[in-house]
Amino acid sequence: MPKFACKDLGMECGWEAEADTMDELMQKIADHAKHDHGMEEIPPELVEQVKKVIKD
Numbered sequence: 001m002p003k004f005a006c007k008d009l010g011m012e013c014g015w016e017a018e019a020d021t022m023d024e025l026m027q028k029i030a031d032h033a034k035h036d037h038g039m040e041e042i043p044p045e046l047v048e049q050v051k052k053v054i055k056d
């Protein structure tokens with residue numbers, strides 16, 4: 001199951017999530033980034049970094 005934690009990117013944030021699919025997980029990450037990090041959207045460079053640290 002794909003898993004992601006903000007601290008994997010060196011963020012000082014205790015949030016983590018897992019989902020059944022990569023797409024679902026990316027959607028959760030986008031929602032979290034918007035609500036808790038004030039990012040309207042995740043820039044492509046960050047998406048690449050996120051994908052690198054996701055464990056599945």
Ligand SMILES: [Zn+2]
Pocket residue numbers: 006011013014015032036037
């Ligand atoms: Zn976070």
